[in-house]
Amino acid sequence: MTGEVATGKELLGVTGDTVNVASRLSGLAKPGEILVGEDTYRQAEGLFDFAPLITVSVKGKAEPIRVCKVLSPKEEPTKTHRLSGLRSEIIGRKAEMSQLKEAAQRLMEGKGAIFYITGDAGTGKSRLVEEFKATLDLNRIQWREGHSYAYASNIPYFPFMNLLSRAWQIEEGASQERLKQKIEAGITNLLGDGKDVIPFIGSLYSIKYPETENISPEYWKMKLHESIQFIASALARRAPAVICLEDLHWTDPSSIELLRTILLKFNYRALFLCVSRPQFSLFTSQQLSG
Numbered sequence: 001m002t003g004e005v006a007t008g009k010e011l012l013g014v015t016g017d018t019v020n021v022a023s024r025l026s027g028l029a030k031p032g033e034i035l036v037g038e039d040t041y042r043q044a045e046g047l048f049d050f051a052p053l054i055t056v057s058v059k060g061k062a063e064p065i066r067v068c069k070v071l072s073p074k075e076e077p078t079k080t081h082r083l084s085g086l087r088s089e090i091i092g093r094k095a096e097m098s099q100l101k102e103a104a105q106r107l108m109e110g111k112g113a114i115f116y117i118t119g120d121a122g123t124g125k126s127r128l129v130e131e132f133k134a135t136l137d138l139n140r141i142q143w144r145e146g147h148s149y150a151y152a153s154n155i156p157y158f159p160f161m162n163l164l165s166r167a168w169q170i171e172e173g174a175s176q177e178r179l180k181q182k183i184e185a186g187i188t189n190l191l192g193d194g195k196d197v198i199p200f201i202g203s204l205y206s207i208k209y210p211e212t213e214n215i216s217p218e219y220w221k222m223k224l225h226e227s228i229q230f231i232a233s234a235l236a237r238r239a240p241a242v243i244c245l246e247d248l249h250w251t252d253p254s255s256i257e258l259l260r261t262i263l264l265k266f267n268y269r270a271l272f273l274c275v276s277r278p279q280f281s282l283f284t285s286q287q288l289s290g
Contacts, residue, residue, distance in 0.1 A: 034070040041068050048073055052138050072171050093128050100132045107240045107271050114263055114272045116282055125275050142241040148250040156254040159245055160228055161204050179205050190234045197227040225258055236268040244273040249280035
């Protein structure tokens with residue numbers, strides 16, 4: 001609230017729970033970091049990339065609060081249409097939400113699944129995914145997501161790069177040396193010994209390694225596909241994972257081929273959410289009948 005602050009000096013100021021929480025978050029943040037609460041995250045998630053929400057205890061609050069760190073502005077901002085301070089219930093999506101929740105429960109039991117969510121622009125695909133994510137305990141389930149954009153539709157493997165950049169908190173515009181450090185640290189942390197994977201993932205970001213020089217395009221493609229499948233498998237072994245790939249109708253052919261390979265060989269403790277508009281078909285009729 002705003003008004004006169006009881007200091008005896010007739011000063012005006014802002015007080016209340018919001019100010020207290022903001023002060024606590026400011027104290028938790030490291031130099032150069034921006035931490036926000038869950039409400040701010042919900043309002044700004046279309047404009048900025050965030051690290052996953054975590055739960056922390058702060059002075060003055062009886063219950064822990066959920067906070068997350070701002071990573072960077074989104075390359076392609078999106079808008080979530082809502083009334084300020086209000087959030088309407090999803091209409092006509094109860095069956096889908098129920099299926100997703102059941103799949104999340106099976107995921108905790110070690111059983112993966114693949115969901116294909118399709119619909120025209122504005123029919124609530126992203127809203128459904130957003131609402132589903134909000135039901136998950138992200139301390140127990142990993143949420144990994146990669147996005148496709150219209151401007152990147154001709155960039156090979158862009159949604160996988162987007163997913164890895166989010167997972168490893170690679171900032172837009174990072175130097176080649178910074179990219180190299182982030183990629184090598186992320187792969188080593190995930191795989192332990194990632195020497196056979198690092199050169200091929202690094203090459204996606206135009207980082208040069210001796211292992212990728214003077215090799216045929218076919219061999220590079222084979223090793224890259226293996227490397228991304230190793231990473232997906234390692235993520236799923238670490239903890240139950242939801243892997244969400246949005247706007248696949250803008251995805252390049254190389255990414256679709258790799259995604260089909262991953263899903264047709266599906267044996268992960270993961271829940272894949274594949275989101276697109278109706279004009280896109282993830283699998284051919286022959287693949288579905290097989």
